[in-house]
Amino acid sequence: MNEEDSKRLLKGLITGLSGNIDVENNKNLDNILPFWYKNKLIGNFEKNDLIRECILKADQNGYHVYNYNRGFVIVVSFPKNEMKIRTHLLDRFFESIGDENNYGGKNALQYLVSELVDNIYQHSHFSHAYLGVEQFDDFFYVCVCDDGVTIRESLRKVQPNIKTGRDALLKALQGVSSKNKERGWGLSSVINIARNGYHAEILVASSDGALWMKDDSQKIFNLEDESYPGTLLEFHMTLPLKEVDIYDYI
Amino acid sequence: MTIFKKKIRVDAILSQHLVFRDAVSDLFDYIKNMNVTKVVLDFSHVKSISRSFAQEYLHQLDKQSIKIKEVNMSLQLKKMFRSVKKAHRKSSPLNLNDIKELSIQDIIKQKND
Numbered sequence: 001m002n003e004e005d006s007k008r009l010l011k012g013l014i015t016g017l018s019g020n021i022d023v024e025n026n027k028n029l030d031n032i033l034p035f036w037y038k039n040k041l042i043g044n045f046e047k048n049d050l051i052r053e054c055i056l057k058a059d060q061n062g063y064h065v066y067n068y069n070r071g072f073v074i075v076v077s078f079p080k081n082e083m084k085i086r087t088h089l090l091d092r093f094f095e096s097i098g099d100e101n102n103y104g105g106k107n108a109l110q111y112l113v114s115e116l117v118d119n120i121y122q123h124s125h126f127s128h129a130y131l132g133v134e135q136f137d138d139f140f141y142v143c144v145c146d147d148g149v150t151i152r153e154s155l156r157k158v159q160p161n162i163k164t165g166r167d168a169l170l171k172a173l174q175g176v177s178s179k180n181k182e183r184g185w186g187l188s189s190v191i192n193i194a195r196n197g198y199h200a201e202i203l204v205a206s207s208d209g210a211l212w213m214k215d216d217s218q219k220i221f222n223l224e225d226e227s228y229p230g231t232l233l234e235f236h237m238t239l240p241l242k243e244v245d246i247y248d249y250i
Numbered sequence: 251m252t253i254f255k256k257k258i259r260v261d262a263i264l265s266q267h268l269v270f271r272d273a274v275s276d277l278f279d280y281i282k283n284m285n286v287t288k289v290v291l292d293f294s295h296v297k298s299i300s301r302s303f304a305q306e307y308l309h310q311l312d313k314q315s316i317k318i319k320e321v322n323m324s325l326q327l328k329k330m331f332r333s334v335k336k337a338h339r340k341s342s343p344l345n346l347n348d349i350k351e352l353s354i355q356d357i358i359k360q361k362n363d
Contacts, residue, residue, distance in 0.1 A: 083270065083272065083273060083276060086270070087264065087265045087267075087269070087270065087273065090265075090267060090269055091265050091266065091267055094267055094297075094298075107298050107326055110267060110297075110298040110300075111298070111300065111301070114267065114269040114298065114300035114302075114303075115300055115301060115302060117269065117270075118269055118270050118271055118300055118302045118303075119302075121270060121271075121272065122271060122272075122302070185301055185305075185337070186301065186302055189301065247329055247333055250301060250333055
């Protein structure tokens with residue numbers, strides 16, 4: 001990953017986590033996320049610096065938690081492979097999140113995070129991959145992103161006729177997998193839970209395709225030369241989340 | 251033939267949260283290296299399981315020559331395994347008839363408006 005891509009990946013996480021819009025420096029993501037920005041009331045430059053520090057510390061230690069009077073930020077920086085380390089990091093994350101009743105009931109948040117992180121290891125061959133979570137009053141934000149093989153490139157292995165990131169996103173959400181026909185449930189089931197169970201605002205961006213969803217609305221974007229250098233999934237939710245039975249959605 | 255039987259706590263080998271598809275191989279490799287003919291897998295301290303893990307577990311379980319008995323599965327774990335077993339149709343969270351495509355120019359214009 002070149003320096004420019006690395007910066008964009010970092011900006012993606014920072015921007016999403018902080019809700020801060022620095023138009024000058026985040027032009028690309030500003031274009032990707034126009035519908036989110038107007039809804040974001042929190043965030044300022046000080047906070048942007050804070051998130052940046054959390055990410056840098058997570059890069060050093062694998063994990064960083066910042067607690068403050070109105071919420072917390074957790075950033076997990078995943079190793080490329082080591083099973084014991086990634087398992088330990090996720091265990092620690094689930095322990096930090098604590099009372100599952102705040103987040104949609106037993107197993108709902110675990111399911112969402114687990115499937116997305118496993119997907120990264122199954123498909124993306126990343127150099128950098130992050131899980132970021134922020135709670136601020138009743139605002140709850142989850143972001144999973146990587147700089148690896150995009151959904152488009154992954155699906156092209158089994159469907160070479162896929163030309164755009166848009167087409168690849170649609171295929172992935174219909175359950176097409178780059179592995180075999182029995183797989184491909186992960187992403188679609190997660191989006192289903194987030195959209196219909198959590199009523200979250202959702203953004204998926206991967207290469208030149210991006211998809212935004214909120215309740216009955218959905219839009220798909222062709223990002224052209226503003227492509228995201230990997231895959232990014234973001235979920236905005238409002239607490240308290242009512243109990244979600246994941247088995248209604250998977 | 252001598253039958254050796256051993257009980258294994260799954261959380262001790264892997265974790266209380268069964269997440270990664272490739273962790274299933276680690277579990278079965280561990281069992282194979284025990285050189286026993288029967289194993290009891292104790293899931294009593296397992297708190298959550300991903301669909302990916304459950305699917306891969308069932309897939310690899312079919313191939314094992316060692317007799318494996320699972321005990322102390324929570325209701326949540328049982329539900330996940332049942333869900334994977336009965337799955338026959340993938341549902342899409344998208345309404346494909348109502349999806350609007352925008353170009354980056356549309357987005358910039360919308361933002362400026």
